Amino acid sequence: MKIAVIGVGLIGGSLALCFRGKPDVQLVGYSHRQDLADLSVELGVVDSATLSLEEAVQDADFIFISTPVGLLETYLEQIHALPLKKGCIVTDVGSTKASIAAKARELEWKEACFIGGHPMAGSERSGVQAATSLLFENAYYVLTPEPDTDPEPIQSLSELLAYTRAKVICMEPGQHDEIVGAISHLPHIIAVALVNQISGYHDSNPLYRTLAAGGFRDITRIASSDPVVWRDILLNNRFNLLKLLRDWNVQVEGFIDQLEREDGEGISARFREAGDFRDELPERRKGAIAKTYDLYLDVPDHPGIIGRITTELGSRDVNLSNLQIIESREDVPGLMRLSFRDEVQMERAREVLSSLEFDVYAS
Numbered sequence: 001m002k003i004a005v006i007g008v009g010l011i012g013g014s015l016a017l018c019f020r021g022k023p024d025v026q027l028v029g030y031s032h033r034q035d036l037a038d039l040s041v042e043l044g045v046v047d048s049a050t051l052s053l054e055e056a057v058q059d060a061d062f063i064f065i066s067t068p069v070g071l072l073e074t075y076l077e078q079i080h081a082l083p084l085k086k087g088c089i090v091t092d093v094g095s096t097k098a099s100i101a102a103k104a105r106e107l108e109w110k111e112a113c114f115i116g117g118h119p120m121a122g123s124e125r126s127g128v129q130a131a132t133s134l135l136f137e138n139a140y141y142v143l144t145p146e147p148d149t150d151p152e153p154i155q156s157l158s159e160l161l162a163y164t165r166a167k168v169i170c171m172e173p174g175q176h177d178e179i180v181g182a183i184s185h186l187p188h189i190i191a192v193a194l195v196n197q198i199s200g201y202h203d204s205n206p207l208y209r210t211l212a213a214g215g216f217r218d219i220t221r222i223a224s225s226d227p228v229v230w231r232d233i234l235l236n237n238r239f240n241l242l243k244l245l246r247d248w249n250v251q252v253e254g255f256i257d258q259l260e261r262e263d264g265e266g267i268s269a270r271f272r273e274a275g276d277f278r279d280e281l282p283e284r285r286k287g288a289i290a291k292t293y294d295l296y297l298d299v300p301d302h303p304g305i306i307g308r309i310t311t312e313l314g315s316r317d318v319n320l321s322n323l324q325i326i327e328s329r330e331d332v333p334g335l336m337r338l339s340f341r342d343e344v345q346m347e348r349a350r351e352v353l354s355s356l357e358f359d360v361y362a363s
Contacts, residue, residue, distance in 0.1 A: 012064060031051065061088060073103045113153045293346040
């Protein structure tokens with residue numbers, strides 16, 4: 001089986017690593033830059049890589065278009081114009097689905113079949129260097145086939161995606177964009193707007209940035225997402241987002257009204273309602289917004305304490321991906337944040353640090 005990955009970055013590279021578990025598979029990557037093509041082979045993500053789109057898709061059984069949303073339709077058209085193997089299944093990994101589905105409907109698929117897709121998992125990191133076979137585990141992988149799509153290619157693609165260890169579900173492209181717009185795209189807009197609002201206040205008082213460490217930084221971390229990628233996503237899904245933003249304004253106006261009327265009970269009711277719904281959300285399934293795996297611990301102001309912590313974790317094969325001292329003052333315990341790539345590493349670190357009598361807690 002030949003699988004072509006068009007764009008071997010975080011998502012495309014992670015898919016390729018997952019498919020390495022399938023026997024007798026040939027993985028070919030396409031890149032627009034030679035250095036990226038070479039890197040994807042050097043890292044063992046794909047068997048070979050090329051700068052020729054035609055060479056990449058030639059005789060491919062599956063083609064995964066893993067480019068940014070703004071380039072999906074262009075690549076779909078280019079691939080459609082190439083000679084494809086009879087029965088080839090073409091899919092994408094974009095976080096918006098209605099526009100690519102509309103473009104696919106415009107094209108005549110004689111020998112091949114297009115099925116839209118969206119693996120609802122990601123990472124704060126990017127590029128093929130961040131690719132991992134664990135990225136999609138316990139996540140949802142959405143497929144958006146047309147109503148008249150033959151069930152056989154849908155089944156074939158689903159069977160291949162089983163190697164990602166994600167849960168495959170099917171839905172209509174427009175429904176997908178409405179839901180993902182609400183649970184992913186809207187929160188990104190809100191985070192950016194909130195950070196920019198505080199940044200504006202900071203211009204007249206630098207204490208805003210000083211005191212915005214910790215919780216504020218955590219709840220707005222998605223505001224640091226790639227600007228170009230998110231420009232394309234938001235513009236692509238703009239009609240859903242315009243409605244969502246108007247609904248969001250209703251929520252904000254509701255709080256303004258309650259504060260003006262000093263309606264304490266009404267405010268409490270809204271927090272209770274939100275808490276009840278949030279408590280029902282599944283904790284261990286990945287979603288549209290990348291989950292973080294962070295531990296926090298109080299560390300005394302002692303020489304060598306940071307070195308001791310990292311050494312103890314390293315000696316027990318715990319992979320620490322990032323470390324940050326959020327606060328450290330003389331004679332006052334500092335607050336340290338330790339970040340990990342996955343839940344397994346985080347829980348192992350919790351056990352190690354707890355055994356060393358550190359006070360450890362998750363966010």
